[in-house]
Amino acid sequence: MIVIKENLAIIQDCIASAARRAGRDPASVSLVAVSKKKSLSAVLEAASAGQNIFGENYLQDAKEKILACPEKLSWHFIGHVQSNKAKAVAELFDMVETVDRLKLARALDKHARNCDRILSVLLQVNIGRDPKKSGVMPEDIEPLLTGISEFTNLRLKGFMTITPFMANPEDVRPFFRRLRRLAEDFQERGFFADLDQVQLSMGMSADFEIAIEEGATLVRVGTALFGPRPV
Ligand SMILES: *Cc1c(COP(=O)(O)O)cnc(C)c1O
Numbered sequence: 001m002i003v004i005k006e007n008l009a010i011i012q013d014c015i016a017s018a019a020r021r022a023g024r025d026p027a028s029v030s031l032v033a034v035s036k037k038k039s040l041s042a043v044l045e046a047a048s049a050g051q052n053i054f055g056e057n058y059l060q061d062a063k064e065k066i067l068a069c070p071e072k073l074s075w076h077f078i079g080h081v082q083s084n085k086a087k088a089v090a091e092l093f094d095m096v097e098t099v100d101r102l103k104l105a106r107a108l109d110k111h112a113r114n115c116d117r118i119l120s121v122l123l124q125v126n127i128g129r130d131p132k133k134s135g136v137m138p139e140d141i142e143p144l145l146t147g148i149s150e151f152t153n154l155r156l157k158g159f160m161t162i163t164p165f166m167a168n169p170e171d172v173r174p175f176f177r178r179l180r181r182l183a184e185d186f187q188e189r190g191f192f193a194d195l196d197q198v199q200l201s202m203g204m205s206a207d208f209e210i211a212i213e214e215g216a217t218l219v220r221v222g223t224a225l226f227g228p229r230p231v
Contacts, residue, residue: 004042005049007225008033011208015219018212029212032076032201034222037229040065046225047073055097055220059085066092078160078220080134087111095120097160097201097218100136102147109151120155121148122201125182127175128164135161138182145191158192158199158217159183169207176202176214183215 016026032055035043043054043065052072056062057079066075077093081104089096090111099105099121112119123144126135136144148156159182163175183198192198201218203211208219222229 004045004226007227008046008049008051011221011224014209015212018209022213022215024212028217030218032078032218032220033225034078034204034220035065035226036061036079036222038222038226040068042226043069043073053218055222056093059088059092063088063092076218081108083107090117090119091115093119095122095157097122097220098124098134099148100124100126100134102144105144105148105151105154109154112153118153118155120157122158122160122199123148123156125159125161125179127161127179127182130164133162133164141182141186142191145186149191156192157197158201160201160218163202163207169210172207173210173214176207176211176216180215 011031015029015031019026019029030053032053033046033051034055036057053074053076055076055078074094076095076097077089078097081089081096081098083104086104086107090108096108096119108119123141124135126133126137129137148154159179161179163172166172179202180200183200186192187198199217200215201220202216203219205221205224208221211219
């Protein structure tokens with residue numbers, strides 16, 4: 001039980017150091033604790049140590065935890081959203097980081113409206129152009145941003161990416177840099193009102209410090225916080 005608390009303190013130190021190395025305010029980076037396949041008690045342990053944003057990939061598993069946790073926690077959906085799950089995702093989560101198609105955005109908007117919620121969303125960008133990965137290709141971002149801007153109950157906050165696996169985390173750096181440049185391009189062209197507010201969700205246990213050096217505002221860390229997951 002103590003381990004999660006200790007891991008959290010270590011990760012927060014690493015986040016702060018990486019931010020300072022990059023000349024950034026450590027408060028500009030938030031940790032998303034990825035609790036997929038982890039128990040309710042692990043989540044509560046992290047929450048009692050001050051962690052308040054959690055990331056989940058599997059709806060059913062997440063639902064039980066969300067309903068059992070204090071309401072003040074914030075939940076990010078970070079898995080692939082099947083369209084028939086959009087209603088439950090819109091009802092349960094505060095942010096959906098994995099919007100990659102207009103049809104899904106439309107469904108999330110409709111269900112958010114029906115339950116009178118405003119849902120924050122990120123576009124998942126396939127920055128490595130990996131045909132096996134989900135996410136919108138860079139050239140398809142613009143029409144999707146334009147379409148989403150008309151949805152009243154979605155707030156588009158920025159981009160998320162899952163980078164290709166690299167044995168050496170340093171080799172992931174160019175992908176992080178590319179995502180940040182894309183966000184800057186769209187900001188310059190008026191797609192995001194305020195770049196200071198644009199969220200970049202990138203970096204996981206193996207490479208979150210590099211992601212922060214390259215501009216991440218959200219890092220999604222599971223293993224380094226909660227230990228290895230059951231397969
Ligand atoms: C599982 C997962 C993570 C966390 O990965 P770790 O290597 O355990 O830190 C981050 N992002 C997404 C989208 C995931 O599915």
